Amino acid sequence: MLNINNLHAKIEDGVEILKGINLQINPGEVHAIMGPNGAGKSTLSSVISGKEDYEVTAGEILFEGENIIEDAPEDRAHKGIFMSFQYPVEIPGVSVTNFIKAALNETRKAKGLEEMPAKEMLALIRENSEKLGIKRDFLSRSLNEGFSGGEKKRNEIFQMMMLNPKLAILDETDSGLDIDALRIVADGVNSFRNEGNAVLVITHYQRLLDYIQPDFVHVLADGKIIRTGDKNLALELEEKGYDWLLN
Ligand code: ADP
Ligand code: MG
Ligand code: MG
Numbered sequence: 001m002l003n004i005n006n007l008h009a010k011i012e013d014g015v016e017i018l019k020g021i022n023l024q025i026n027p028g029e030v031h032a033i034m035g036p037n038g039a040g041k042s043t044l045s046s047v048i049s050g051k052e053d054y055e056v057t058a059g060e061i062l063f064e065g066e067n068i069i070e071d072a073p074e075d076r077a078h079k080g081i082f083m084s085f086q087y088p089v090e091i092p093g094v095s096v097t098n099f100i101k102a103a104l105n106e107t108r109k110a111k112g113l114e115e116m117p118a119k120e121m122l123a124l125i126r127e128n129s130e131k132l133g134i135k136r137d138f139l140s141r142s143l144n145e146g147f148s149g150g151e152k153k154r155n156e157i158f159q160m161m162m163l164n165p166k167l168a169i170l171d172e173t174d175s176g177l178d179i180d181a182l183r184i185v186a187d188g189v190n191s192f193r194n195e196g197n198a199v200l201v202i203t204h205y206q207r208l209l210d211y212i213q214p215d216f217v218h219v220l221a222d223g224k225i226i227r228t229g230d231k232n233l234a235l236e237l238e239e240k241g242y243d244w245l246l247n
Contacts, residue, residue, distance in 0.1 A: 001027050001198050002048070002167055007059035009047045016057070017043045019223035025167065028195040032209055033202045034234065035220035036242050041202045044220065045171045048200075049083035050076045063167070078110035080166030084156045091143040096155060097125060099143045100162045107163060128161040131191055132184070153181045157188030168192065172203040179207075186211030206238035219245055 007021040017040045025031055033041055047054050048061060050073035060067045068076055091099065105115045116124075129139060132154055144152060160168050172185060182205065189199055189212050201212060209217070209231060217234045219227040219242070227233065227245055 001025055001064060002200075003060075003062040003065075004048075005060050005062070007044075007047070007061060008057045009043065009054045010057055011054060017054070017223055018047065020059070021220075021223070021225060023218065023225065025198045025200060027166075027198055028193075029215045030189070030193055030199045030201065030212060031216045031218065032212070032214040032234065033200065033218045033220050033225075034204055034206070034237060036246075037204070039220045040223045041204075041220050042171050045083055045169045045200070045202055048076075048169060049073055049081060074110075077165075078107055081169070082160055082163055082165035082167065083169040084160070084171060089143075090145045092145055094143050095140050096143055096158070097139045100125070100159055103159070104162055124162065128158060131161065132158055132188060134158060149178065150181045150184060153177070153184045157184060157192075160188065161192055165197065167198050167200065169200045170202065172201065172205065172208060177205065177208075182208050183211060206234050209234045221246055 002023070002025040004021050004023040007018055008016060009018040010016045021044060023031070033044070035041055043054060047056060050068070050071060052073075056069050061069055063076070063079060063081065068079070068081075071079070101121060104121070108114065108116060125139070129135075134154060138151070138154075141147075144155065147155065156170075160170075168189075170185065170189070177185075185201075186208060189201065193199055201208065201214065203209070214231055214234070217229050217231060218225045219233070219237070221242065229236075
């Protein structure tokens with residue numbers, strides 16, 4: 001599904017941040033990327049989703065066999081790549097429901113499909129909000145306005161389930177995820193994952209991986225993947241930290 005080969009990327013004004021990333025993600029797999037602060041984890045997720053602050057200087061990102069490096073972020077989204085927003089925007093006057101309806105129909109339009117019939121949309125909203133324990137009054141609130149950390153997470157996971165991407169990238173940054181928020185993310189991922197989709201979770205919380213069982217764990221340090229293992233690698237990191245890998 002995703003094939004990253006020798007990916008190098010820099011910020012616009014010149015510093016190289018990704019220094020030769022290789023990563024292959026197949027349908028049905030959950031991958032976790034861990035690593036010290038400043039390693040380039042968020043940069044990697046931004047480069048995959050097409051954020052414009054970065055320039056790819058070498059390598060390729062193949063999504064279902066096609067190089068997507070020249071694609072705009074919205075084109076990548078339409079192809080089925082979802083990325084959570086680290087700092088979600090507040091949109092006063094636009095409810096959680098209306099935002100997701102618009103986003104979903106936008107994606108359908110890009111694929112040449114009609115708008116989803118209202119009844120079907122409603123059923124889908126109901127199904128996913130029930131799975132996540134989202135109440136009706138939350139759905140009618142203005143997007144992200146005054147949301148707590150946990151509510152932002154719940155909304156993010158709700159968006160993921162509604163849009164039903166092929167590849168979901170969740171960058172769980174160091175911004176104080178409490179245990180409830182970790183559980184929301186984990187439960188969401190576990191209910192989303194299936195044989196046809198894939199998830200890339202970026203975290204430096206070993207704890208998240210107690211709830212999400214990743215198939216692969218990668219350690220990113222100084223712009224490179226320096227170690228790949230299974231979930232036991234996350235346990236090892238919890239015990240020993242990163243220093244032993246950094247030579
Ligand atoms: P991580 O998510 O692993 O903590 P980041 O990808 O956020 O790491 O950052 C990697 C390095 O690149 C850091 O040194 C960070 O300061 C730098 N960096 C990332 N994005 C930018 C940017 N837009 N402008 C300047 N420096 C950046
Ligand atoms: Mg960081
Ligand atoms: Mg980060």
